Amino acid sequence: MKGRLTRWLAERVPISMEELRRPLREELPVHLRTWLAWLGGTPLMLFGIQAATGILLTFYYSPTPHLAYESVRRISTTLRYGWLIRSLHQTAGQLMIVAVILHIIRVFVTRAYRAPRELTWVFGVALFLLTLGFGFTGYSLVYDSLSYWATTVGTNLVAHVPFVGPHVLWVLRGGADVNPNTLARFYNFHIGVLPTLMVLAVGAHLVFVRLHGVARLEGDARRETYDFFPDHVLREAAVALVVLLALVVHAMRSPPGLGEPADPNVTPSHIRPEWYFFPSYRWLKMVPMQVGIWTTTAFVLGMLFWPWLDAGLERLAPGRRLGTWLGSAAFLFTLVLLVWEAVT
Amino acid sequence: MNGDPLPRRTFLANLVLGVASSLGLGALGARFFAFLSPPAPPEREVEFSAGPLAAIPDGGGAIVHLPSGHVALERTGDGVRAFSAVCTHLGCVIQWRPDPTAAWFCPCHRGRYDRAGRVVSGPPPRALAAIPAEVRGGEVFVRMKLHAREDLA
Numbered sequence: 042m043k044g045r046l047t048r049w050l051a052e053r054v055p056i057s058m059e060e061l062r063r064p065l066r067e068e069l070p071v072h073l074r075t076w077l078a079w080l081g082g083t084p085l086m087l088f089g090i091q092a093a094t095g096i097l098l099t100f101y102y103s104p105t106p107h108l109a110y111e112s113v114r115r116i117s118t119t120l121r122y123g124w125l126i127r128s129l130h131q132t133a134g135q136l137m138i139v140a141v142i143l144h145i146i147r148v149f150v151t152r153a154y155r156a157p158r159e160l161t162w163v164f165g166v167a168l169f170l171l172t173l174g175f176g177f178t179g180y181s182l183v184y185d186s187l188s189y190w191a192t193t194v195g196t197n198l199v200a201h202v203p204f205v206g207p208h209v210l211w212v213l214r215g216g217a218d219v220n221p222n223t224l225a226r227f228y229n230f231h232i233g234v235l236p237t238l239m240v241l242a243v244g245a246h247l248v249f250v251r252l253h254g255v256a257r258l259e260g261d262a263r264r265e266t267y268d269f270f271p272d273h274v275l276r277e278a279a280v281a282l283v284v285l286l287a288l289v290v291h292a293m294r295s296p297p298g299l300g301e302p303a304d305p306n307v308t309p310s311h312i313r314p315e316w317y318f319f320p321s322y323r324w325l326k327m328v329p330m331q332v333g334i335w336t337t338t339a340f341v342l343g344m345l346f347w348p349w350l351d352a353g354l355e356r357l358a359p360g361r362r363l364g365t366w367l368g369s370a371a372f373l374f375t376l377v378l379l380v381w382e383a384v385t
Numbered sequence: 386m387n388g389d390p391l392p393r394r395t396f397l398a399n400l401v402l403g404v405a406s407s408l409g410l411g412a413l414g415a416r417f418f419a420f421l422s423p424p425a426p427p428e429r430e431v432e433f434s435a436g437p438l439a440a441i442p443d444g445g446g447a448i449v450h451l452p453s454g455h456v457a458l459e460r461t462g463d464g465v466r467a468f469s470a471v472c473t474h475l476g477c478v479i480q481w482r483p484d485p486t487a488a489w490f491c492p493c494h495r496g497r498y499d500r501a502g503r504v505v506s507g508p509p510p511r512a513l514a515a516i517p518a519e520v521r522g523g524e525v526f527v528r529m530k531l532h533a534r535e536d537l538a
Contacts, residue, residue, distance in 0.1 A: 190477060190493070193475070193476050193477065194475040194476065194477060194493055197475040197476040198475060201510075208422070211422060211423075211425075212418075212421050212422045215421075215423055216423055216426075217425075217532065222423065306448075306450040306455065306478065307478060308477040308478040308479075308480075308491075308492050308493060309492065310480075310492045311492070312477070312492055312493050322494075325475075325494055325508060326494045326495060326507070326508060327508075328508070329508060329510065330474065330508060330510050331510075333508075
């Protein structure tokens with residue numbers, strides 16, 4: 042019976058199991074045997090949780106200004122385990138940003154982005170930007186006072202981009218001000234456009250990782266390797282489990298609150314974005330708008346094209362590691378802005 | 386690529402197909418994008434009552450919310466000055482503060498404006514937009530552009 046079933050399946054799905062198993066047989070360099078190198082899969086696991094909890098939330102969330110706040114309140118207070126699902130969704134989103142940043146730090150420190158792996162890095166940074174996009178659009182959907190004003194401020198930023206800014210803002214908001222179109226658009230971005238782009242970018246990122254294999258560490262003479270499967274996968278799974286446990290405990294202990302309903306007439310006195318936008322929030326308070334726009338653009342572009350920038354600096358001053366110094370300085374500066382905003 | 390020259394017929398067929406499909410897809414894409422950009426609603430200038438002058442203490446200020454937008458009013462004896470109450474930095478609604486040098490304050494990025502609406506400190510790039518205002522029979526009137534709104538909610 043089993044033989045017939047296998048044969049039937051093999052005829053209808055003519056894929057060789059041997060071919061399917063081939064990518065699992067990769068040998069990894071031993072420098073990856075450290076916990077910081079096991080964080081690549083964590084954002085993916087968290088994305089899965091976001092997808093599952095997000096789909097559940099769409100069953101009750103209403104993306105219109107009159108109903109959005111009330112539907113979030115209902116999810117949080119009335120529906121069975123609604124508070125837990127919203128809390129998991131919010132906490133996993135925050136953890137996803139942390140996990141992606143840690144993964145980027147690991148790749149930056151080990152310079153694993155060097156040729157020919159530049160495109161793996163580019164798709165990685167795209168994933169980071171998409172994750173921030175999820176955070177921004179998701180925060181705006183809550184439609185309490187802080188969420189409404191964060192949307193207003195965040196989208197207004199676009200208006201200051203030279204030449205195209207006002208038109209892009211109009212399209213982004215679906216009108217001049219934050220209006221019912223805006224909420225519908227952000228909801229659409231959050232549950233449709235961004236997830237699609239995310240799946241495509243994750244796919245491209247993983248394909249490039251598998252095509253090139255893992256980069257060897259500079260100056261590391263060790264030639265020993267270990268198996269991707271099951272050794273590395275099990276380590277990634279162990280980290281993912283610990284993160285999952287921390288996520289559930291945190292989500293249960295600290296479910297997210299809900300502020301006053303959005304009032305388009307009154308900007309609250311203590312407005313603040315989510316922590317991952319603290320650096321740009323602090324920076325915008327310190328410098329003129331155009332300086333803020335151009336430096337932020339330069340930062341993002343510098344990050345996106347970092348492999349080529351680093352290679353250029355290396356050619357300029359071989360062996361001086363100018364790129365590492367520049368990147369570390371930029372990272373530390375961002376960290377200082379984040380902490381500064383957090384403590385004031 | 387086997388090095389054989391591409392037959393002229395194949396090259397021309399590829400060229401025509403390539404140009405035609407690019408034009409077609411481009412035209413379709415432009416229409417998709419245009420769909421996402423809603424037409425600007427018609428606007429007209431309208432005079433609004435912003436309430437009685439007596440509601441604002443002499444030398445003080447207040448924010449009123451009109452269908453045409455948020456307005457910052459500042460009483461100057463029997464007269465009134467009016468500005469857009471939207472911060473020129475990133476669009477938050479400003480607040481009145483009894484501060485002689487910086488009467489208007491934006492809570493978002495700490496922009497401060499003086500009584501004439503000029504920037505005193507903080508990141509706002511320009512002064513608050515002035516709005517024509519006058520007092521008639523003890524009532525404040527402002528002239529502003531009103532955008533027709535569609536009720537989308």
